[in-house]
Amino acid sequence: MxxxxxxxxxxxxxxxxxxxxxxxxxxxxxxxxxxxxxxxxxxxxxxxxxxPRQVIDAMREHYEHHNANVARSVHQVGTEATEAYEGARAKVARFVNAARPEEIVFTKNATEAINLVAYAISNSPAGSRLAFGPGDEIVISEMEHHSNIVPWQLLCERTGATLRWFRVTDAGRLDLESLDEVVNERTRLVSYALVSNVLGTINPTSAITARAREVGALVLLDASQAAPHIPVDVADLDADFLAFTGHKMCGPTGIGVLWGRYELLERMPPVLGGGSMIETVTMERSTFAAPPARFEAGTPPIAEAVGLGAAVDYLTGIxxxxxxxxxxxxxxxxxxxxxxxxxxxxxxxxxxxxxxxxxxxxxxxxxxxxxxxxxxxxxxxxxxxxxxxxxxxxxxxxxxxxxxxxxxxxxxxxxxxxxxxxxxxxxxxx
Structure with missing residues (x-):
């Protein structure tokens, strides 16, 4: 470290x-x-x-001495690569105080992490907690990055749900005077930035989360501008999902993180199908691996995960x-x-x-x-x-x-x- x-x-x-x-x-x-x-x-x-050099050197060391595919080889180099990849997952889990490493899903970036949740919702069977439809509402805010606006607009188009949002005050704060009206009995999901990428505002969480819990809504936090700069504790935040990206926190491009409560990840259907995310495959049907593998189809960003793990070490050390x-x-x-x-x-x-x-x-x-x-x-x-x-x-x-x-x-x-x-x-x- x-x-x-x-x-x-x-x-x-x-x-x-x-x-x-x-x-x-x-x-x-x-x-x-x-x-x-x-x-x-x-x-x-x-x-x-x-x-920092520590991240650059960690990725170079991986490519020079441990480069192999993960979760599919029994040879020595493949084992080393798998241990490094899963070791990075464990580091990220500790960094955000996740209950277990399996709550960490590696993605391409925060955008993909948010889209993963949105598409898993639209792929959920009718009657499940994650199935949205006409009459349901999704709440965001006026200060969101497009990555936390467009996926929900598309989800509303696919499901018939309605998008609502918090306004922003002249001072750059979320206008929560209408909290009980905006987040109501029809609200299924509240998704907003923990820190604004434009205004620098650190948004409050306790009142919004408490109201979401009252009406049975899920909470997703975009922590892309939070995880690099302030301590992020998912247990303390009491959210259901949290997304952030590696390249804004001293790590490489090409890797992001979705944290989700494990009981929710277990209920979510996969978004991408392919290798490494399956349990069994026949010509008639497939069954799927437990999270997080279910959401990491194909060869993952291995060296990038190693770099992100090194970035987490660096930030934690400071x-x-x-x-x-x-x-x-x-x-x-x-x-x-x-x-x-x-x-x-x-x-x-x-x-x-x-x-x-x-x-x-x-x-x-x-x-x-x-x-x-x-x-x-x-x-x-x-x-x-x-x-x-x-x-x-x-x-x-x-x-x-x-x-x-x-x-x-x-x-x-x-x-x-x-x-x-x-x-x-x-x-x-x-």
Missing amino acids: TTITIPEGMPQYGDVPRLDVEKVRADFPILGREVNGHPMVYLDSGNTSQK GMEAIRWHEKELAAYALDALATVPGLRVFGPTTPVGRGGTISFGLDGIHPHDVGQILDSLGVEVRVGHHCARPLCVRYGVPAMTRASFYLYTTTGEVDALVRGLDQVRKVFG
């Missing part, structure tokens, strides 16, 4: 050791490069995070509480710094309370694409556009936003570089 040594006497966040950011940065080779002749300032971790507090301080610093930029509007919470290290903003009279191009010319890498959350842009009456997203390796000096870059943007566009 990766450990980060905290120098003796280093200040702490209460009982949590403060991050040694420079020591962390030394683990990420790409952070030393230049962009357009300037030191790279990477402020796009909400899009994808950078990868400490998720330390990462949370580091980003909380960065958000406070950045909000104060951005407030000095004339004509800048922050979308979402303007205080560091109940928010993470993602800040989206607009500059009066300047299109975000122009902002992004000027910043890139200065080596400052941000994301511009609707961030796969177009309904949220419509809610705020803008075609696009500029987003700066921080992570464990981000420094206050990089925030300063962003502000200097925005001053240059304003000079260029008058």
